[in-house]
Amino acid sequence: MSFPLLTATAALPAIGAVATAAVPAARRTTAKWLALVFSLATLVLAGIALARFEPGGDRYQLTESHAWIKDFGVRYELGVDGIGVALMALTALLIPFVILAGWHDADPLETKSSRWRPTQGFFALILMVEAMVILSFEATDVFLFYILFEAMLIPMYFLIGGFGDRAHTGSDENAAAQRSYAAVKFLLYNLVGGLIMLAAVIGLYVVAGTFSLSEIAEARANGSLSMATGTERWLFLGFFFAFAVKAPLWPLHTWLPNAMGEATSPVAVLITAVVDKVGTFAMLRFCLQLFPEASKWATPVIIVLALISIVYGALLAVGQRDIKRLIAYASISHFGFIILGIFAMTSQGQSGATLYMVNHGISTAALMLVAGFLITRRGSRLIADYGGVQKVAPILAGTFLIGGLATLSLPGLAPFVSEFLVLVGAFSAYPAAGIIATTGIVLAALYVLVLYQRTMTGPVKAEVQGMADLKVRELAVVLPLIALLLFLGVYPKPLTEIVNPAVQHTMSDVQKKDPQPEVEAAK
């Protein structure tokens, strides 16, 4: 038996979480370094998995399969396709930066006793989330996936509710109330989604008699498993609802701005760049693969909702006064693009959506983490409290601008490639949808540039006067992300090569062909 690489990639951060949590109260720095080392080791393993993955090979690779709960046919089945391996690598890549950016976010307050151990808990929870997210990208058993999908809510709940952003306006009690409101809202939204999905998972088992993705897919392909139209649609809706809450899709989005606003910036990155990706990933993997007919049936409605998300998220981002909430609404707009790409059901749209997940992860991380550095310095999240930062902290302003430009999909940076592919893919299937989505690029420029103008340019505000520029630790967070944005913007080929075969598989699952160009169709 070969080395269980996928299990190891997920187990390593879990072990790291336990180890970090066990560090004695007084040795906080040890705990931080331990967490960082574990996350880097996970990154190495994920890199090996990426290298061992053969784009032209089997659909699911590096597979592992063990019996787990025999009575219900639940198996511990892992395997990655191009989409899974890319997102797994993204997760493993982002966590070290999240840890490094949150280096001081959980340092104990002076008012608490020295036996208090928030630091250990903070980093252990982050690693725990990493382990679960990675495993959920690898799971090819529906039940296993469901468990992880729900379980990752628990550490996230504590990360949001327990470690809030220390920059807040108003009293401490008020802030604590806001924070627990955000955390509970996050949990309830996702739990409701998850429970509906549980019903669908059980329904699927009743219909199919197994939880194994590959078995179901095979049975569906060779016709031995046929579902009644109504059944398929109900099951699809059950799954889709859960993913649409997590993604999040309009009108199920309102938990995201609260959660991202109240959490510390690294945790906000964890929410939007890592955990939410499980939702869009699962739409591709489960909705389209298991219920192709129902997916096609629901497409018009979903595309309309995605378009609303794009425009609505962008417009609300323009109207925000809080930096982090602005980025949250921008993310809602971007998730609209991802979902649009998935359900356009063209090769370009789906490749674009997958690239978008990766690129959005990196670009949001860059923007949000720099915003976090800025907010920590000034102690306020309100845009109006800033002005002229560019003059006192040019590097901070420059990196913030690059993060912003990535968010507005400037060509040359990675998000452009994915956004354009999504637009082309959507346009070739549904021209009107493509055109409406294009307005998103104008609005994106508006909210990014207004944010930059109000915070960074103009006369230097008195409170901003002594602001320090980025430190070495912070540069170590931002510069690699920016380098990656540039690289994937200029040369995305390594990524597209991994993703393309997986997309072709999905396209054949839903039995869709790309629309032919008019000139060739005429011939």
Added chain:
Amino acid sequence: MNPVNYLYLAALLFTIGAAGVLIRRNAIVVFMCVELMLNACNLAFVTFSRMHGNLDGQIIAFFTMVVAAAEVVVGLAIIVSVFRSRHSASVDDASLMKL
């Protein structure tokens, strides 16, 4: 004698016990009424055992006795400690178990 009459007796005893539980305020009396209900059940079990000609009912009756004995131990202890702290054995006085 027709064994069904024993069932009527059991039902009567059970009703008396239930009425006592619902009406009386003294905890000790309520407790005794609970015992009465349990014993009514026991009687019914034994009667059924006799009627069906197997021992299942009698075995369950023994279980019930054991449970009743255990219940007496725990229940009396609770009543005594409530009486000590509140100087009353009325069940209506102990109404703190609410939201």
Added chain:
Amino acid sequence: MENLIALLVAAPLLGAAVLLCGGRRLDRAGHWIGTLLAAASFVVGVVLFLDMLGKGAEDRALHQKLFSWIPVEGFQADVAFQLDQLSMTFVLLITGVGTLIHIYSIGYMEHDERRRRFFGYLNLFLAAMLILVIADNYLLLYVGWEGVGLASYLLIGFWQHKPSAATAAKKAFLVNRVGDMGLSIAIMLMFTTFGTFAFGPVLEATGETGEGKLTAIGLMLLLAACGKSAQVPLQSWLGDAMEGPTPVSALIHAATMVTAGVYLIVRSGAIFNAAPDAQLVVVVVGAVTLLFGAIVGCAKDDIKKALAGSTMSQIGYMILAAGLGPIGYVFAIMHLVTHGFFKAGLFLGAGSVMHGMNDEVDMRKFGGLRKYMPVTFITFGLGYLAIIGFPGLSGFFSKDKIIEAAFAKGGTEGWILGSVALLGAAITAFYMTRVMLLTFFGEKRWQPDAEGHEPHPHESPKSMTIPMIVLAFGSVFAGGFFSIGDRFLNWLEPVTGHSHGHAPVSATTVTAATMVVLVIGVAIAWAMYGRKPVPVVAPRGSLLTRAARRDLLQDDFNHVVLVRGGEHLTRSLVYVDHTLVDGVVNGTAASMGGLSGRLRKLQNGYARSYAVSMFGGTAVLIAATLLMRAV
């Protein structure tokens, strides 16, 4: 030779990277590195040009594929360059004028502590602009297109501490994004129609699809061109863009970037030729803008904004020519090149004036400067003569051709367009004469500023005057050089094609008419500003003047409808999101809470009432069971 093409872009790109990442260590040498790399790009351009001259007209185009950029099923985007005569013209203009303006900036930005970064941005601009003109497909062109937009954003807002500069930069980027939307929709249309967006295949296949599709593509391309080239209705950003340092206005907002729209239309000629409706819209946009810009230029007292109005108007000429089809393509590009020379020269002259006048831009506070800055006066004067079309100078040849071509369009359309172009020429003569008189002639009108510093006008340093002299040289001779023996026509014809049209009037008549309107324009300007002293504070002016000062109220319209309307929209959406979308969820939660508040009353703590409910429940259950069994 092909391998040299990438070097064109690589040199300034390297410069941008080094200068922007290099940190303070490079502060002392930064401007030299930037200038050197711009010059290197120019040298590469010249080498390629000489090589191209040595070949026959048909096989001059070079092609270089670097790597496959976005390979996705059915979608191939390459990073590949194509250098033909049209691109070559632009490469020489961009790198040539670009290098001169780098040199000029060394002097102009001498006292700015962020000079290194300024040169980094300039190099970034050159790289993006070169990508734009040598891309071999529309998507890569789009990269350059947005890249120049970014560079323009950074450079307009270079003095970020000024809120007006930051706002102007943002506005320019946003308006351009609206145009970019057009370009991306055009690319998507090409993809769904032709399955590709590389120049070659798309432009050859125009015959295989319907006119409707081509019209749609053409209109979207025009939208893009309007954004980048500041044409009505997306022109509002150009005036504000003058907040940037003057060399930027000269390079980006006069000579090169704003002409990208003309490049796009000429490059896509095959599409427009097959879509007459789109062409008609193009000429209308060009004609309207050429008048719009000219009228705005007449009213502005800010020297740079007057020149910006003029730029808009001159690009209107080019767009008009490009919209005429094969009759006009060559002349659009020719005017573009000569305009590059004289307008860059005029802006550099304006910069030189501002340099000597403590950054004053109000022409009413200049006057009589010819005595103080002779070199600036002469070079500016030559640029002035060139732009109004003084016989023998560059503008005379190029603008005259466009007016002729407009008449040659034929029919009523031709007459209307030709008359508009003639009218534009008259207004051009008027506003340029006005600028010239207000700045260099008459009495000195400057006064000490609030702190008592009186400006001491002086000639600018050599690094600034030399580029001005070179550009003045171009303004004088380029047009003649291009026109003698139809050199420019023969050079570009293999790429753009050319036809003569049916001129209803002879070329001589047109030239004579142009001369007449020129004299009228100059005479009116002299009567208004040369004969009598000019008030320092602008008079209230007629209704038209006041409207023109406010950019013919277009900005006010934008402000009321788009800015205010948008603010209301976003604010009400924020409210809706909070009360309605979130409210439904929170309302559900609250009603659950209310319900449980009622239900918990049942938990009164009395053991006997619990017992009653138990008995009751059991009784109901038993009754239900019996009932079920009975049924």
